[in-house]
Amino acid sequence: MKLIEIENLSYKYQKQNVLENVNLSIDNDDFLAIIGPNGGGKSTLLKLVLGLLKPQNGKVNKNIKNDKIGYVPQNTNLNTDFPITALEVVLMGHVSKQKRIFGYSSHDKSCAMNSLKQVGMEEFANSKIGDLSGGQRQRVFIARALCSTPQILLLDEPTASIDVKGQKEIYELLKELNKSICIVVVSHDISVLLNYAKNVAHVNKNLVYHKLDQVTNNVSANDEHLCEVELLAALGKTQVCCNHEH
Numbered sequence: 081m082k083l084i085e086i087e088n089l090s091y092k093y094q095k096q097n098v099l100e101n102v103n104l105s106i107d108n109d110d111f112l113a114i115i116g117p118n119g120g121g122k123s124t125l126l127k128l129v130l131g132l133l134k135p136q137n138g139k140v141n142k143n144i145k146n147d148k149i150g151y152v153p154q155n156t157n158l159n160t161d162f163p164i165t166a167l168e169v170v171l172m173g174h175v176s177k178q179k180r181i182f183g184y185s186s187h188d189k190s191c192a193m194n195s196l197k198q199v200g201m202e203e204f205a206n207s208k209i210g211d212l213s214g215g216q217r218q219r220v221f222i223a224r225a226l227c228s229t230p231q232i233l234l235l236d237e238p239t240a241s242i243d244v245k246g247q248k249e250i251y252e253l254l255k256e257l258n259k260s261i262c263i264v265v266v267s268h269d270i271s272v273l274l275n276y277a278k279n280v281a282h283v284n285k286n287l288v289y290h291k292l293d294q295v296t297n298n299v300s301a302n303d304e305h306l307c308e309v310e311l312l313a314a315l316g317k318t319q320v321c322c323n324h325e326h
């Protein structure tokens with residue numbers, strides 16, 4: 081089933097064209113990697129899917145309600161000194177649905193504990209968010225997005241500033257979640273992503289789409305040094321231009 085269908089989408093901030101004539105279809109069981117250079121328009125595309133920005137040209141057709149789209153934003157490592165527990169962070173996933181005057185119900189709390197369990201963080205429920213590692217903290221933010229039992233989970237650079245072991249753990253978690261949820265990840269971790277993603281969208285104003293199973297014969301997914309340029313070369317998009325040096 082198609083969850084999202086994007087047709088001829090264009091977007092500009094002031095006079096700067098950021099996305100041009102983008103087409104993309106996302107199925108309910110997809111694990112889609114969105115890659116591309118800094119400033120290429122990846123986050124803007126996610127915001128358009130989320131409905132945070134309105135298309136200026138073209139359409140974003142959604143076959144799901146907005147509250148069934150989970151979102152893990154960039155830079156969740158900011159403000160780690162804030163005195164809040166992992167459980168409280170996850171409970172914030174309920175806030176937009178029902179504004180509560182007298183705190184959270186026991187049902188909210190058990191849902192939040194359930195989400196923490198899904199990401200393997202239930203034993204850290206009462207830990208301060210600032211006392212967790214980057215990878216653990218990211219799991220808590222994923223748990224927060226899971227509170228609304230989403231059908232699709234959008235993650236914007238979920239493994240930025242997390243060590244290699246932590247990155248793999250996050251992707252293993254996403255692979256597990258992908259058994260029942262569509263996963264869309266913006267990331268620069270190409271070599272890690274290759275082991276997990278089913279499809280790749282390269283966004284640099286325009287969008288070029290590739291089915292990843294057509295690549296795995298040409299590329300070793302275990303190559304730690306694989307970079308975006310090599311991946312795109314393997315995909316057949318050899319006209320990519322960059323200043324990359326090994």
Ligand SMILES: Nc1ncnc2c1ncn2[C@@H]1O[C@H](COP(=O)(O)OP(=O)(O)OP(=O)(O)O)[C@@H](O)[C@H]1O
Pocket residue numbers: 093094098116117118119120121122123124125
């Ligand atoms: N609110 C905004 N107002 C004006 N320009 C913006 C705004 N948000 C983003 N831009 C610009 O739009 C372009 C695309 O930004 P976007 O964040 O979508 O790229 P990105 O591919 O996610 O980049 P990165 O990999 O660095 O996160 C950039 O040139 C950016 O400076």
